[in-house]
Amino acid sequence: METQTASGDTLAPWEDATAKPLISFRDVSKRFGGFTAVEALNLSIYKGEFFALLGPSGCGKTTLMRMLAGFEAPTTGSILLDGVDIAKVPPHKRAVNMMFQSYALFPHLTVAENIAFGLKRTAMAKADITARVEEMLKLVQLENFAARKPHQISGGQQQRVALARALARAPKLLLLDEPLAALDKKLRQETQFELVDIQEKTGTTFVIVTHDQEEAMTVATRIAVMDHGRLVQVDSPDRIYENPNSVYVADFIGDVNILRGRGRTRTDGKVEIVWADGQPGLVGTSDEPLDNAECALAIRPEKIAISSTRPVQDANALQGAVHDIAYLGNTSTYHVRLPNGQILKAQETNSRRISKRKYTWEEEVWLSWSETAGVVLTR
Amino acid sequence: MNLQRRFLIAVPYAWLLLLFFVPFVIVLKIALSNIALAIPPYEPTLSWSEGWSGLVAFFRQLDFDNFVFLTQDSLYWKAYLSSLQIAFFSTLLTLLVGFPVALGMANAPERWRPMLMLMIILPFWTSFLIRIYSWMGILNQEGLLNQLLLWVGVIDDPLKMINTNFAVYIGIVYTYLPFMVLPIYATLEKLNPALLEAAQDLGCNRTQSFWLVTVPLSKPGVIAGCFLVFIPALGEFVIPSLLGGSQTLMIGKVLWEEFFSNRDWPVASAVAIVLLLILIIPIILFQRNEQKQREAEA
Ligand SMILES: Nc1ncnc2c1ncn2[C@@H]1O[C@H](COP(=O)(O)OP(=O)(O)O)[C@@H](O)[C@H]1O
Ligand SMILES: [Mg+2]
Numbered sequence: 184m185e186t187q188t189a190s191g192d193t194l195a196p197w198e199d200a201t202a203k204p205l206i207s208f209r210d211v212s213k214r215f216g217g218f219t220a221v222e223a224l225n226l227s228i229y230k231g232e233f234f235a236l237l238g239p240s241g242c243g244k245t246t247l248m249r250m251l252a253g254f255e256a257p258t259t260g261s262i263l264l265d266g267v268d269i270a271k272v273p274p275h276k277r278a279v280n281m282m283f284q285s286y287a288l289f290p291h292l293t294v295a296e297n298i299a300f301g302l303k304r305t306a307m308a309k310a311d312i313t314a315r316v317e318e319m320l321k322l323v324q325l326e327n328f329a330a331r332k333p334h335q336i337s338g339g340q341q342q343r344v345a346l347a348r349a350l351a352r353a354p355k356l357l358l359l360d361e362p363l364a365a366l367d368k369k370l371r372q373e374t375q376f377e378l379v380d381i382q383e384k385t386g387t388t389f390v391i392v393t394h395d396q397e398e399a400m401t402v403a404t405r406i407a408v409m410d411h412g413r414l415v416q417v418d419s420p421d422r423i424y425e426n427p428n429s430v431y432v433a434d435f436i437g438d439v440n441i442l443r444g445r446g447r448t449r450t451d452g453k454v455e456i457v458w459a460d461g462q463p464g465l466v467g468t469s470d471e472p473l474d475n476a477e478c479a480l481a482i483r484p485e486k487i488a489i490s491s492t493r494p495v496q497d498a499n500a501l502q503g504a505v506h507d508i509a510y511l512g513n514t515s516t517y518h519v520r521l522p523n524g525q526i527l528k529a530q531e532t533n534s535r536r537i538s539k540r541k542y543t544w545e546e547e548v549w550l551s552w553s554e555t556a557g558v559v560l561t562r
Numbered sequence: 563m564n565l566q567r568r569f570l571i572a573v574p575y576a577w578l579l580l581l582f583f584v585p586f587v588i589v590l591k592i593a594l595s596n597i598a599l600a601i602p603p604y605e606p607t608l609s610w611s612e613g614w615s616g617l618v619a620f621f622r623q624l625d626f627d628n629f630v631f632l633t634q635d636s637l638y639w640k641a642y643l644s645s646l647q648i649a650f651f652s653t654l655l656t657l658l659v660g661f662p663v664a665l666g667m668a669n670a671p672e673r674w675r676p677m678l679m680l681m682i683i684l685p686f687w688t689s690f691l692i693r694i695y696s697w698m699g700i701l702n703q704e705g706l707l708n709q710l711l712l713w714v715g716v717i718d719d720p721l722k723m724i725n726t727n728f729a730v731y732i733g734i735v736y737t738y739l740p741f742m743v744l745p746i747y748a749t750l751e752k753l754n755p756a757l758l759e760a761a762q763d764l765g766c767n768r769t770q771s772f773w774l775v776t777v778p779l780s781k782p783g784v785i786a787g788c789f790l791v792f793i794p795a796l797g798e799f800v801i802p803s804l805l806g807g808s809q810t811l812m813i814g815k816v817l818w819e820e821f822f823s824n825r826d827w828p829v830a831s832a833v834a835i836v837l838l839l840i841l842i843i844p845i846i847l848f849q850r851n852e853q854k855q856r857e858a859e860a
Contacts, residue, residue, distance in 0.1 A: 275765045275767055281759075281763050283756050284756075287756040289757060300761075
């Protein structure tokens with residue numbers, strides 16, 4: 184899940200204040216009748232990025248894409264491409280191409296004709312078009328399928344044709360709307376790496392829409408987490424995972440335990456949380472000082488250690504009984520019931536082949552984690 | 563194969579045998595007979611009383627004279643050619659009118675579509691003859707259209723529209739329009755709108771995406787519609803009789819005159835047989851198109 188792309192040669196234009204964004208959304212809202220699909224959105228996307236829009240179904244991801252492609256116009260606000268407002272530019276004149284959610288391959292044209300379709304609309308010479316189509320077929324490894332019709336190839340191959348067709352015109356920006364949603368899990372994972380590969384080879388800026396957080400983590404240089412038409416957090420995958428800015432983001436990305444309570448910043452800068460009667464206070468870190476404010480401690484299951492005796496060094500330790508054990512092969516997740524009834528998840532790596540589990544059902548165990556393992560969230 | 567399935571398959575074949583093959587054989591037999599002043603007005607007639615020799619004598623009298631006659635009198639092949647021409651151009655005209663109508667229906671908001679469909683089918687609920695008579699009223703020398711044009715001042719003298727080929731075209735296009743609109747509408751309605759967006763995304767303006775995506779993908783509907791208009795238009799009789807003039811030559815009209823005015827049943831039957839043979843080609847092509855479409859959808 185935390186696989187990072189190889190492109191991480193500290194390329195982070197979004198941290199560079201002088202860098203010019205390829206795309207900027209300025210206060211963009213989109214309303215359909217009385218329904219607001221995208222609300223007061225500000226966002227910059229830089230050249231060469233693999234940018235993921237992540238959020239549950241219906242949160243406005245496709246709408247955002249369609250505004251970039253030109254199929255929808257913002258109700259208010261403006262979108263700049265290379266510094267130019269694209270409101271008035273019709274879809275067929277934008278240096279943007281889209282790979283559609285359903286692929287939208289032309290059923291009456293062959294694979295090669297589908298790829299050539301966009302090229303034929305340009306002033307490109309016939310021989311150059313043929314060469315470019317060959318190049319694209321090679322890129323997506325479909326040289327042997329050039330003469331087939333879309334219904335004569337598999338779903339995975341159709342997905343590649345759609346990608347090749349969208350890339351053929353060498354757009355400044357490629358939009359991919361749930362490009363892998365229709366593929367089965369194994370093929371999806373393979374294709375994710377291929378996408379990253381192709382993105383690096385072509386140097387095109389990719390914006391991908393997905394509701395699959397693993398997919399976003401795998402491919403993206405940056406992720407924008409959306410909720411009900413708003414951006415909740417825009418950050419690199421590791422920061423989204425390790426430093427979520429809200430319970431929503433923490434909960435959406437991966438597995439997380441949420442402990443709600445009231446927090447107070449101590450003199451040493453750490454936050455102490457009172458969270459349940461008769462339970463010891465918890466310690467975590469926060470960027471903002473808290474004074475008896477409502478907050479939540481978010482802690483990932485793999486950051487919680489499990490032991491049969493009370494650990495000595497960790498700042499946070501809670502006792503509970505093993506409620507359930509989920510054996511996942513490489514890891515095991517223990518669901519531990521605390522005295523107040525809340526269930527915490529702790530994950531252990533199964534580094535050794537064991538015939539006997541370390542802990543069993545209803546066994547009393549200790550859960551512990553360090554002061555810096557969890558983040559204190561106020562939203 | 564059990565009895566029930568055999569029976570199910572036998573039903574359509576029995577239907578074809580009874581309502582297509584048997585009448586065809588009867589008409590063919592009349593076409594091979596000779597005209598006679600009798601009731602029925604041809605001979606020979608088969609009489610069973612004379613046994614085998616009677617049967618032989620009966621078959622001896624059958625010949626292809628009537629078909630030979632069709633090639634000798636230029637009236638017939640001119641009528642066939644002129645029918646083909648009128649059917650062809652009226653199919654083209656119906657397509658030119660029908661396609662935009664179907665396109666408009668397919669692009670209309672979903673809640674309007676049943677209403678629009680109803681409006682296309684509605685005229686069928688009144689008698690065909692009455693509708694053609696109304697066109698006579700409209701296209702007349704003193705008809706509504708001439709009065710309107712005179713009133714607007716586009717023309718100074720009434721146009722001669724009734725009893726011309728022009729009126730026949732209007733009649734055919736009007737009558738067969740639904741047969742063109744409905745199959746085209748059916749294909750256009752199924753068209754995935756994302757395909758048009760993809761075309762635009764890849765650099766097509768609206769005109770280009772229409773010609774490169776909408777038109778090719780509506781081809782099965784266009785072909786079906788053209789056949790559904792062309793086939794009945796070729797043998798059309800009522801429209802050329804009522805709206806056409808003396809110079810309007812259509813095989814349906816010739817057939818009618820042979821049959822009822824000349825009472826020459828054998829020649830009329832020969833005309834009908836040749837018409838059928840001409841129609842078989844487009845009918846087979848139509849079936850092919852339907853089958854290809856079914857296979858593509860499967
Ligand atoms: N053309 C439209 N008319 C009305 N509502 C729309 C339209 N397009 C999208 N919506 C609504 O906007 C919301 C966001 O849709 P969408 O951007 O497709 O979500 P996502 O791609 O994140 O699943 C949804 O509630 C959807 O119903
Ligand atoms: Mg979507």
